[in-house]
Amino acid sequence: MSAPLASKAAANVRGSAIRDLLALTERPEVLSMAGGLPAPELLPAQRISAAAQNALADPGALQYTASAGAARCRAAVADRLGVDQAAVLVTHGSQQALSLLAQALVDPGEVVVVDDPVYVGALQVFQAVRADIRAIPIGPDGTDADELTRLLEAGVRPKIVHTVSNFHNPRGVTATAATRDRLVALADRYGFWIVEDDPYGELRFRGETIEPIAARSDRVIRLGSASKILAPALRVGWMSAPVEVLAVVERLRQAADLCGSTLSQLIVAELLADTPWLTAHLATQRTEYQARCDALVTALHAELGDRAIFAEPEGGMFCWVQIPGIDAEQLLPTAVEHGVGYVPGAAFAVAADLRDCLRLSFATLTADRLGEAVSRLGRAAL
Numbered sequence: 230m231s232a233p234l235a236s237k238a239a240a241n242v243r244g245s246a247i248r249d250l251l252a253l254t255e256r257p258e259v260l261s262m263a264g265g266l267p268a269p270e271l272l273p274a275q276r277i278s279a280a281a282q283n284a285l286a287d288p289g290a291l292q293y294t295a296s297a298g299a300a301r302c303r304a305a306v307a308d309r310l311g312v313d314q315a316a317v318l319v320t321h322g323s324q325q326a327l328s329l330l331a332q333a334l335v336d337p338g339e340v341v342v343v344d345d346p347v348y349v350g351a352l353q354v355f356q357a358v359r360a361d362i363r364a365i366p367i368g369p370d371g372t373d374a375d376e377l378t379r380l381l382e383a384g385v386r387p388k389i390v391h392t393v394s395n396f397h398n399p400r401g402v403t404a405t406a407a408t409r410d411r412l413v414a415l416a417d418r419y420g421f422w423i424v425e426d427d428p429y430g431e432l433r434f435r436g437e438t439i440e441p442i443a444a445r446s447d448r449v450i451r452l453g454s455a456s457k458i459l460a461p462a463l464r465v466g467w468m469s470a471p472v473e474v475l476a477v478v479e480r481l482r483q484a485a486d487l488c489g490s491t492l493s494q495l496i497v498a499e500l501l502a503d504t505p506w507l508t509a510h511l512a513t514q515r516t517e518y519q520a521r522c523d524a525l526v527t528a529l530h531a532e533l534g535d536r537a538i539f540a541e542p543e544g545g546m547f548c549w550v551q552i553p554g555i556d557a558e559q560l561l562p563t564a565v566e567h568g569v570g571y572v573p574g575a576a577f578a579v580a581a582d583l584r585d586c587l588r589l590s591f592a593t594l595t596a597d598r599l600g601e602a603v604s605r606l607g608r609a610a611l
């Protein structure tokens with residue numbers, strides 16, 4: 230009998246149901262609220278093109294760069310985060326940062342705590358290193374710190390606690406200052422790393438910004454990305470962490486892909502450092518996402534009334550909606566027949582029963598089309 234094709238680590242990775250579903254919802258007649266794709270109209274193609282021209286004037290732009298990232302890009306990210314350049318490593322999207330971190334810090338069987346519902350890309354990287362994954366609920370205040378305390382008091386010793394601190398994917402919520410403080414106190418007491426996954430923090434269109442978890446402790450590794458604020462195709466993300474963590478990650482990065490794209494990193498460096506342009510661009514993005522979010526919320530009230538339970542998002546791209554009594558997975562083919570797509574909550578579940586929930590993205594469709602999408606959803610869910 231021959232050995233199985235896939236390694237135990239690969240066999241342990243759950244396929245992303247979302248990617249499979251996206252194929253279904255990508256049909257042209259379907260108004261899709263499924264993908265977490267930035268508004269196509271807001272991708273700054275002309276500014277990126279100008280930055281690419283400028284970058285190409287530098288003979289180094291088409292060469293390999295340092296594994297930790299092109300110096301100009303590290304400096305621009307460090308400036309924006311208000312940290313030292315030595316504390317920043319530029320990755321191929323923040324997904325690579327997650328993947329390298331999991332390899333750098335977690336041995337098979339070590340415990341990693343994730344939110345339930347979870348960002349599936351995080352679940353996959355922790356599965357790939359054969360972590361012992363424990364999921365705790367995430368509610369309106371962010372990660373459930375009471376539940377985490379119970380787990381720790383029961384003797385569980387995680388290596389990592391992962392969360393999306395701002396405008397959680399998929400749950401839409403933001404961790405309160407109190408939750409952030411409690412997570413940090415637990416990390417200090419029990420000696421785990423907090424991975425603060427934060428690609429959406431710049432997209433706040435309502436309410437007050439809350440200081441990052443990373444500003445509260447040295448036991449935090451913060452991840453960020455150019456994907457949601459500039460363009461996903463640039464594939465530039467970053468990790469800000471203590472230098473001893475970065476040294477391990479940098480070694481693994483050499484094994485993974487040697488280095489990132491110098492050209493992309495120089496483009497991002499220019500755009501992040503162009504403060505007047507970036508400030509105006511982010512303001513446009515926030516205004517447009519707020520308008521889209523408001524259109525979605527208004528349509529949900531109008532079409533589903535009391536049947537839909539949700540909190541109004543304050544930023545980011547997602548609204549998490551519970552419709553008690555439905556099975557969102559079973560409803561999806563009917564919804565697609567009605568010309569609307571979403572991701573069923575179960576696709577993000579680790580242990581929780583989330584079958585009556587769905588994730589709606591308000592980022593990709595215009596306000597008008599979101600209104601139409603929700604009326605189709607209302608008809609499908611009758």
Ligand SMILES: Cc1ncc(COP(=O)(O)O)c(C=O)c1O
Binds near residue numbers: 321323393
């Ligand atoms: C929470 C979270 N982290 C990380 C990523 C990865 O983004 P990227 O690799 O494009 O930076 C995403 C993408 O949707 C995300 O939602």
